[in-house]
Amino acid sequence: MKMPLSQKVLFYILLTIFAVLVFFPVAYAFLISFMTPQEVLMGNILPRSFSFGNYEQAFERLPLLRYLLNSFVVSTIVMAGQVLVCAMAAYVFVFLPFRGSNLIFFLFISTMMIPWEATMIPNFLLVQGFGWTNTYMALTLPFFASAFGTFLLRQHFLTIPYELYEAAQIGGVGKLKFFWKVVLPMSKTSVITLGAYSFLTTWNMYLWPLLTTTNDTVRTVQIGIRQLQSNESATDWGVVMAGVMIIILPTLILLFLGQKQLQKGLTQGAIK
Amino acid sequence: MKLWKRSVNVRVGLLYLLPSIILFSMFVFYPMAKTIYLSFFLTNQNGLPVYFNGIENYTYIFSSDEFRNSMKATLLFVIYTVPVSVLIALIMAILANEKLKGIGFYRTIFSSTMGISVAASAVVWLFLFHPSVGAFNNILKAINLPAVQWLLDPEWALLSVSLTTIWMNIGFNFLVILGGLQNIDESLYESATIDGAGYFTKLRRITIPLLSPTLFFIITISLINTFQSFGQIDILTKGGPIQSTNLVVYSIYKEAFVNYQFGTASAQAIVLFAVVLIVTILQFKFGERKVHYQ
Numbered sequence: 001m002k003m004p005l006s007q008k009v010l011f012y013i014l015l016t017i018f019a020v021l022v023f024f025p026v027a028y029a030f031l032i033s034f035m036t037p038q039e040v041l042m043g044n045i046l047p048r049s050f051s052f053g054n055y056e057q058a059f060e061r062l063p064l065l066r067y068l069l070n071s072f073v074v075s076t077i078v079m080a081g082q083v084l085v086c087a088m089a090a091y092v093f094v095f096l097p098f099r100g101s102n103l104i105f106f107l108f109i110s111t112m113m114i115p116w117e118a119t120m121i122p123n124f125l126l127v128q129g130f131g132w133t134n135t136y137m138a139l140t141l142p143f144f145a146s147a148f149g150t151f152l153l154r155q156h157f158l159t160i161p162y163e164l165y166e167a168a169q170i171g172g173v174g175k176l177k178f179f180w181k182v183v184l185p186m187s188k189t190s191v192i193t194l195g196a197y198s199f200l201t202t203w204n205m206y207l208w209p210l211l212t213t214t215n216d217t218v219r220t221v222q223i224g225i226r227q228l229q230s231n232e233s234a235t236d237w238g239v240v241m242a243g244v245m246i247i248i249l250p251t252l253i254l255l256f257l258g259q260k261q262l263q264k265g266l267t268q269g270a271i272k
Numbered sequence: 273m274k275l276w277k278r279s280v281n282v283r284v285g286l287l288y289l290l291p292s293i294i295l296f297s298m299f300v301f302y303p304m305a306k307t308i309y310l311s312f313f314l315t316n317q318n319g320l321p322v323y324f325n326g327i328e329n330y331t332y333i334f335s336s337d338e339f340r341n342s343m344k345a346t347l348l349f350v351i352y353t354v355p356v357s358v359l360i361a362l363i364m365a366i367l368a369n370e371k372l373k374g375i376g377f378y379r380t381i382f383s384s385t386m387g388i389s390v391a392a393s394a395v396v397w398l399f400l401f402h403p404s405v406g407a408f409n410n411i412l413k414a415i416n417l418p419a420v421q422w423l424l425d426p427e428w429a430l431l432s433v434s435l436t437t438i439w440m441n442i443g444f445n446f447l448v449i450l451g452g453l454q455n456i457d458e459s460l461y462e463s464a465t466i467d468g469a470g471y472f473t474k475l476r477r478i479t480i481p482l483l484s485p486t487l488f489f490i491i492t493i494s495l496i497n498t499f500q501s502f503g504q505i506d507i508l509t510k511g512g513p514i515q516s517t518n519l520v521v522y523s524i525y526k527e528a529f530v531n532y533q534f535g536t537a538s539a540q541a542i543v544l545f546a547v548v549l550i551v552t553i554l555q556f557k558f559g560e561r562k563v564h565y566q
Contacts, residue, residue, distance in 0.1 A: 011370055018364050019381045022442060026384065028407055029396045043410045089292040096285040104289060111300045113552055115500050117521045118545040121310065121528050121538055122303035125319050145295035175284055204389035206503035211529065222391040226507060229395045237399055244392045255387030256380055263451040
């Protein structure tokens with residue numbers, strides 16, 4: 001089916017308008033990140049030169065490298081932990097159902113209706129009581145179990161023929177081996193989706209790190225950018241925007257690489 | 273022996289479920305119960321309950337102007353944010369679902385805000401809203417309109433924060449809706465074209481009905497997420513001016529971690545929980561009926 005040229009042009013115009021509107025704040029911040037305070041003050045749109053002075057400044061004024069490393073470590077741990085914990089739970093619900101396992105499944109799913117913010121006060125007290133303030137433990141462990149993740153993986157595991165499991169049982173393949181060598185590799189799409197999603201959400205987490213970090217040891221970039229903004233914005237927006245560019249780069253790259261995957265995986269989990 | 277063998281699924285199953293059970297108990301169920309418990313107490317500086325207060329905390333928050341105002345602001349914020357961000361994302365997804373050259377580029381741009389954190393987005397928008405050097409006032413000046421105090425004027429602040437939030441949500445909404453569109457069977461459109469249906473007829477008769485489960489899902493998720501907004505408030509307005517953007521999570525945060533009133537903060541948290549629960553149930557009760565499943 002061929003689209004008439006006029007219609008095609010119309011589509012491109014609309015697409016471009018939306019693209020400009022959506023991307024304008026980021027593009028503008030990118031340009032600002034190369035400007036001196038005077039240029040910002042004059043309301044310039046293009047910087048006089050693309051020098052990385054502001055980026056160097058951002059690294060000098062904040063332990064940004066430390067924060068980046070922290071964010072990377074925290075996000076990676078949550079990603080791995082969440083995929084593993086959720087996959088193990090989903091495996092039971094699909095391949096090892098027992099009397100009452102459905103009830104447990106619904107109990108897990110019901111946690112989706114509890115907003116994290118409604119439980120943050122006791123969680124904060126708990127983590128503080130364990131002496132976990134300013135540790136990776138506080139930033140990672142609470143997020144390993146996830147109703148969304150369990151649900152997403154369960155949906156995918158359901159598409160694996162149960163006969164395969166029975167055959168493996170008869171063939172003497174252990175349950176752990178079947179999980180590790182068959183189920184996980186066969187669910188690569190969903191595992192990657194969940195991994196990318198949990199990395200992204202952890203990297204972008206704001207309120208919890210704000211509560212549980214009081215110094216630089218494990219503080220993440222999101223809190224760093226807040227610091228940079230409140231210290232510098234009166235004087236130097238260029239440096240602040242350089243900081244913004246540095247912290248959004250990793251997630252933007254991840255999103256661009258995994259966009260197709262995420263889109264497929266998220267809708268699968270949502271609809272079926 | 274037979275029983276031992278028959279119960280193998282239970283034993284192995286529970287072992288695999290153990291991490292989830294422990295973690296959910298520790299970080300969701302126990303804290304939820306504790307929040308309910310704390311909401312009936314007055315607490316000391318260390319968050320320890322010292323005095324049983326009955327439902328006093330609840331009567332207190334519901335009679336306080338501050339909390340009532342916070343609920344009103346939150347409701348308005350949700351009304352400003354959710355419908356618009358879903359609608360814009362829907363239009364973008366329909367456009368980006370066309371098979372055109374270079375469409376991948378547009379899809380990447382459209383989904384990009386999902387990769388940008390709340391903190392980073394808020395800082396960027398803080399600059400756009402800046403009274404003297406911000407882009408918005410520069411544009412207004414260029415077309416000879418008076419400057420707007422986006423974040424400092426109580427009339428504008430909530431709208432400004434909503435605008436930021438709409439932008440932040442578009443990426444995720446777009447990605448989910450586009451996924452829903454791509455699940456629709458291609459042949460339906462082909463037969464409709466043969467029957468002579470135009471672009472908008474197809475949109476109304478095929479796309480929207482078949483997309484309704486996805487739309488239902490994204491509206492529910494957006495509602496829940498919007499009720500929980502915090503980062504943009506903390507960075508853009510700190511709840512002000514004159515509490516016009518003091519959304520409920522920010523209010524809880526202030527009550528608990530600035531004023532150290534864990535009791536009343538917990539009561540507010542329970543209200544938040546109840547609202548989210550009711551919205552979810554209503555959505556499923558009334559939304560689900562209007563949804564067309566393929």
